[in-house]
Amino acid sequence: MASIGTLYAPKVNFRGYKARIVAEYNNVAVEMPADFDYANTSTAEYRAKFPVGKLPGLELKDGSTVFDSNAIAYYIAGLKENSPLVGRNHRECTEILQYIMFAESDLMPALVNWLDPILGLRPYNKVAINESKENVGRFLTALNQILLTRTFLVGERLTLADVIVVCDLVLPYKIALSPEFRAPFKNVTRYFWTCINQPEFRKIIGDIKFLDQEPTYVMSKKEKAPKTKTAAPAKKAAVPAPAPAPAAEEPKPEPKPKSKLDLLPPSPFNLEAWKRFYSNNDTKPDAMNYFWENYDPEGYSLWKMQFKYNPELTLTFMSANQIGGFFARLERARKYAFGSVLVLGQNNDNEIRGYFVIRGQEVPFEITDAPDYESYEFTKVDHTDPKIKEEVADYFAWEGPTLPREVADGKVFK
Ligand SMILES: N[C@@H](CCC(=O)N[C@@H](CS)C(=O)NCC(=O)O)C(=O)O
Missing domain, CATH: 3.40.30.10 (Glutaredoxin)
Known part of the structure; x- marks a missing residue:
């Protein structure tokens, strides 16, 4: 080329x-x-x-x-x-321009005022920070409302508007938007994850780790650090060296916390062995026989899950991307969970449903920490219930009488 x-x-x-x-x-x-x-x-x-x-x-x-x-x-x-990417007609081109202007003249200036003191490019000032956060909140609220019923900003495909808005949000999600701050903007977070998990984004940006605590500001000597709500120790300034504009550098990844799940009593059910068996054998009856013979209900739990916003799903491939985006954020859960999640139905009328096997008796931090976890409902089920057993088999096999609709797509977390 x-x-x-x-x-x-x-x-x-x-x-x-x-x-x-x-x-x-x-x-x-x-x-x-x-x-x-x-x-x-x-x-x-x-x-x-x-x-x-x-x-x-x-x-x-x-x-x-x-x-x-x-x-x-x-x-x-x-x-x-x-x-x-540039729109299919004059109307779409205009909408793309509208979002580019919004990103550059509204969203980005508000974000920069917040990012600069985090990056050490401007002195920390509590009043100014609060004002910037308020402005960012106002624009994210607008985006959140727009994205309630949309996968992408313009039309039904990803356009330049998405590339620009999402790129402007990369650094904020990494260093400014704490879990508490971003909680009301679930549609924005879902949208952000959908986009950054497209291969074209991933190839350039790679993995993005969301901020998992309150942001840390670079303080001048005389200023006191603001209190953060989390108990996590204050992170060192990500970019101490001044630079002419934000976004030059990105923070180092946090050390991975050790999982509480490693402290559980050992379980005879070997999840890795199950994943291998599932991959190499027919699901019905072989893998399912293996599963029920080896499953340990004390060390593991079974969860039915579904997307909370099923009525808002549009094209089935986008629903599959939605699941893919969620799975991409569950990397730390891979040792502790297995799941099969299906897109059931057809374009403009489909739902995301599935089953997970999870180490321990709760949905662990490794899963709840995923930004789009809130978009899913997890319900613990009784593994002894014959109806549930049949459903689990159907979801794991992607076929069977208990599935409410035809299978359009699906993804296995293993
Ligand atoms: N609207 C311009 C803004 C460019 C901009 O501010 N770039 C920063 C780096 S991210 C820069 O070069 N700053 C140097 C300066 O302001 O002197 C764009 O999107 O390209």
């Missing part, structure tokens, strides 16, 4: 991500200079190409340039004929 030119941006930068994700969708190659950083934007060479002196900048093969992350992403999105 021939490259269209050079994108000047650090590898880890949410504005650079926009162009790179769009390039992935449209199969366009862009080169990136190694080790490009903020310092490079003040060189005479860079200013000759990009007089505004900000990054990212795109230099095309013919020597012409484009600046501004959204304009660059728009340019690359339009390189493919009939790309759905």
